[in-house]
Amino acid sequence: MRKAGAKVVKAKTKRALNVLITYCILIVVAFVFFFPCLWLILASFSKSGSIYSFDGFFPKEYGFDAFKSLFTDTVMYNYPRWFLNTLFIAVMSCVLGTLLTILTAYCMSRFRFRSRKAMMKATLVLGMFPSFMGTIAVYLIMTQFGLINQQWGLILIYSAQAPMGYMVQKGFFDTIPYSIDEAARIDGASNFTVFVKFILPLSKPMLVYTALTSFTWPWSDFILPKMLLIDKDLYTVAVGLMSLGETEFARFAAGSIFIAIPIIVLYFCLVKYMINGMSAGAVKE
Amino acid sequence: MKKTLPALISHIAVILALIIVMGVLGIIAAGIAADGNEKFTGELERNVTLHILENDTAKEQGYLKELLDAFNSEYAEYGITAVDANMDQYNDLEKNGPFGYGPDVLYQANDAIMKYVDGKHILPLPVEKLECAESIGEKAWDAYRATAGGESYTFGVPVNIQQPLLYYRQDLLPENWETEWDENDNGVPDMIENWSALYRFSKQIREESGGTKYGYMKSLNDGYFASGYFFSYGGYVFGGEDGKDTRDVGFSKNDGYKGGKIIRQLATVMNLECTEDTITRNSYSRMAQGTYFATMTTPDVYTMFIKEMVLAGYSEKYALENLKTVDVPALPVSGDLEDESQGFKDMTVMGGVNGYAISSYTKAPNASLAFVNFATSYKMINRRCELLGISPARSDIAEELGGLNRVINDNLARGTIYVMPSVRALAQVWTPLQTYCAKLATDALSGTGLYVTDEAIKQGVANVDKQIYDAIHTLGG
Numbered sequence: 001m002r003k004a005g006a007k008v009v010k011a012k013t014k015r016a017l018n019v020l021i022t023y024c025i026l027i028v029v030a031f032v033f034f035f036p037c038l039w040l041i042l043a044s045f046s047k048s049g050s051i052y053s054f055d056g057f058f059p060k061e062y063g064f065d066a067f068k069s070l071f072t073d074t075v076m077y078n079y080p081r082w083f084l085n086t087l088f089i090a091v092m093s094c095v096l097g098t099l100l101t102i103l104t105a106y107c108m109s110r111f112r113f114r115s116r117k118a119m120m121k122a123t124l125v126l127g128m129f130p131s132f133m134g135t136i137a138v139y140l141i142m143t144q145f146g147l148i149n150q151q152w153g154l155i156l157i158y159s160a161q162a163p164m165g166y167m168v169q170k171g172f173f174d175t176i177p178y179s180i181d182e183a184a185r186i187d188g189a190s191n192f193t194v195f196v197k198f199i200l201p202l203s204k205p206m207l208v209y210t211a212l213t214s215f216t217w218p219w220s221d222f223i224l225p226k227m228l229l230i231d232k233d234l235y236t237v238a239v240g241l242m243s244l245g246e247t248e249f250a251r252f253a254a255g256s257i258f259i260a261i262p263i264i265v266l267y268f269c270l271v272k273y274m275i276n277g278m279s280a281g282a283v284k285e
Numbered sequence: 286m287k288k289t290l291p292a293l294i295s296h297i298a299v300i301l302a303l304i305i306v307m308g309v310l311g312i313i314a315a316g317i318a319a320d321g322n323e324k325f326t327g328e329l330e331r332n333v334t335l336h337i338l339e340n341d342t343a344k345e346q347g348y349l350k351e352l353l354d355a356f357n358s359e360y361a362e363y364g365i366t367a368v369d370a371n372m373d374q375y376n377d378l379e380k381n382g383p384f385g386y387g388p389d390v391l392y393q394a395n396d397a398i399m400k401y402v403d404g405k406h407i408l409p410l411p412v413e414k415l416e417c418a419e420s421i422g423e424k425a426w427d428a429y430r431a432t433a434g435g436e437s438y439t440f441g442v443p444v445n446i447q448q449p450l451l452y453y454r455q456d457l458l459p460e461n462w463e464t465e466w467d468e469n470d471n472g473v474p475d476m477i478e479n480w481s482a483l484y485r486f487s488k489q490i491r492e493e494s495g496g497t498k499y500g501y502m503k504s505l506n507d508g509y510f511a512s513g514y515f516f517s518y519g520g521y522v523f524g525g526e527d528g529k530d531t532r533d534v535g536f537s538k539n540d541g542y543k544g545g546k547i548i549r550q551l552a553t554v555m556n557l558e559c560t561e562d563t564i565t566r567n568s569y570s571r572m573a574q575g576t577y578f579a580t581m582t583t584p585d586v587y588t589m590f591i592k593e594m595v596l597a598g599y600s601e602k603y604a605l606e607n608l609k610t611v612d613v614p615a616l617p618v619s620g621d622l623e624d625e626s627q628g629f630k631d632m633t634v635m636g637g638v639n640g641y642a643i644s645s646y647t648k649a650p651n652a653s654l655a656f657v658n659f660a661t662s663y664k665m666i667n668r669r670c671e672l673l674g675i676s677p678a679r680s681d682i683a684e685e686l687g688g689l690n691r692v693i694n695d696n697l698a699r700g701t702i703y704v705m706p707s708v709r710a711l712a713q714v715w716t717p718l719q720t721y722c723a724k725l726a727t728d729a730l731s732g733t734g735l736y737v738t739d740e741a742i743k744q745g746v747a748n749v750d751k752q753i754y755d756a757i758h759t760l761g762g
Contacts, residue, residue: 048570048596048597049596050567050569050570050593050596052566052567052569052570052571075344075345076341076344076345143384148381148384148386149386230372230373230376230381230386231371231372232371232372232373233371243373245341246566247566247569247570247589247592247593
């Protein structure tokens with residue numbers, strides 16, 4: 001009896017110790033990830049604007065000066081314009097990219113045609129190469145099309161590259177029973193009707209997931225806009241923030257914080273669909 | 286017979302090669318001359334828009350707007366309009382120009398502009414036609430000259446002479462400086478007159494504050510500023526008559542190594558931040574807070590120091606009265622900051638000449654030349670000095686303004702400003718030099734004893750020369 005009691009106590013202690021260690025590790029990991037964000041947020045409220053006037057890690061005095069100058073002092077650094085540019089490029093790329101990705105995935109999932117497997121393998125391999133590998137080639141091609149210093153040039157590239165990651169969406173479409181398509185076709189529906197009226201309504205989570213990922217890439221990309229945009233009034237936020245003077249740190253921090261807001265809002269609004277979408281494409285039923 | 290045939294063939298080959306080389310050089314020279322001469326007909330293009338790339342300070346302080354407005358009203362009858370190119374101030378003409386996205390007129394440093402010469406991205410200018418031609422000294426023009434086929438061409442118009450200056454806080458001078466720190470009784474504190482006194486003063490501040498305050502502080506790894514110590518003792522970047530012979534790298538030549546000794550000694554009164562770029566970035570706020578007494582940087586950042594002092598709680602009037610800029614102090618002839626017995630010599634610093642150039646891709650070269658002429662006129666350069674505090678390349682204005690402007694102009698004329706060589710290979714200089722200077726400073730602060738003797742320092746500088754040479758020529762450059 002006493003032995004059994006001792007065993008229970010031992011097991012309880014062991015479990016408590018496990019929980020304690022797990023929490024300690026989680027707290028350390030959370031701190032490692034959270035601290036830079038906290039520091040950036042506090043730095044954006046620094047009154048002096050310079051990181052070298054900080055009292056240790058954090059600013060001595062706080063204020064909204066950096067946020068105020070971000071939106072009012074636009075002679076040299078036109079943040080509102082950059083923000084709108086980024087929004088335009090991201091929204092357009094999101095719409096076109098989502099459309100192309102979904103169509104590509106649907107074709108690969110539903111139709112059987114020659115070279116289908118070869119194309120799938122080729123896109124899989126090509127998708128493994130980092131996108132910046134082709135920057136010089138992209139630059140030269142864009143000069144030939146006269147699309148340098150044009151927002152539509154960027155939108156075109158983002159939209160055209162988006163279908164390369166169609167695999168998740170294809171996985172999702174594979175899970176939708178083919179019998180639905182057959183039933184619709186028996187009733188006289190065309191391929192387009194099947195896609196629009198039957199498949200798309202069933203694919204809301206995947207659409208949301210695709211739209212979100214298509215939006216976040218152009219929203220935070222630096223390399224392409226830096227290479228293709230020359231006029232300062234066409235800059236995106238990422239490029240614009242990098243052009244800030246070296247003593248403008250608080251403004252840089254404020255700009256970085258503000259640019260995260262739309263993504264955070266979108267994330268909280270659509271997180272439910274996003275998780276459904278991510279898990280839906282992962283398992284073939 | 287066996288020997289004469291190859292000899293004959295080789296003679297013919299040599300003659301052919303010479304003819305081809307002469308021909309190519311002739312074509313290049315003729316091409317450049319034709320480019321310049323044919324394009325500048327003197328007849329202004331009508332109803333054109335010129336895109337002007339200026340630096341950020343000119344834009345920020347409102348000078349660019351004034352310049353554009355004045356030019357546009359002057360040339361309204363021709364329908365010529367100049368607008369801000371609205372590009373990054375370091376926009377690469379080489380990359381964007383050929384595709385039609387570059388500016389028509391650009392304002393950049395001489396080394397940035399002259400790198401475009403090889404690819405014919407900028408036009409040689411008929412500078413003798415400009416109003417400023419006679420007012421600018423030969424040394425400033427030299428920064429924009431290049432030869433092709435034995436002919437000399439000028440590719441830019443000097444506006445502003447850049448040289449490092451010593452910035453210091455007058456209110457942080459010791460109260461008794463007139464009795465204790467003015468050995469020659471000339472009414473100028475010794476610590477801003479010579480490096481030995483500045484070194485002693487820095488040592489004193491650091492010791493008295495327990496390492497919380499410093500005298501002179503600077504990122505010693507910054508090649509642009511550090512190279513001056515080597516130049517002052519006979520070192521140079523590239524040899525040759527025009528300083529562009531990249532086969533002769535000369536930081537270690539003559540007594541150049543003494544510059545390394547000075548850097549090592551200066552590091553002992555600083556902290557480890559002097560081995561990297563931190564001080565370059567934090568000097569504005571640290572000077573404002575009174576943590577540093579002095580630093581060395583270019584004249585164009587004066588307003589940033591004032592801005593930081595105001596943020597630190599001083600009134601603008603107080604900041605303007607107490608933040609002083611002077612010519613760089615003199616160096617001890619001995620090459621040892623603790624040995625003043627041999628007296629002092631003027632320091633030679635690396636500098637540059639910023640100016641205007643015209644893109645080869647402009648559709649309105651004559652209108653662009655008119656803009657350059659207007660922007661470098663007496664009236665506009667005077668206004669530029671007033672608003673931006675630049676040191677003009679025009680000696681007439683420098684004379685009138687006096688003070689540091691005259692000193693900087695004189696420094697360029699007498700050679701204590703070593704103008705950045707206008708060659709592409711200059712890009713290979715910075716990393717080896719930076720690494721070596723950082724090593725010297727680290728050695729002084731960590732006591733590793735790698736560069737204690739003159740021989741070790743000499744060897745180190747010789748290695749820098751070799752690394753630069755290898756970087757330029759290993760692949761047959």
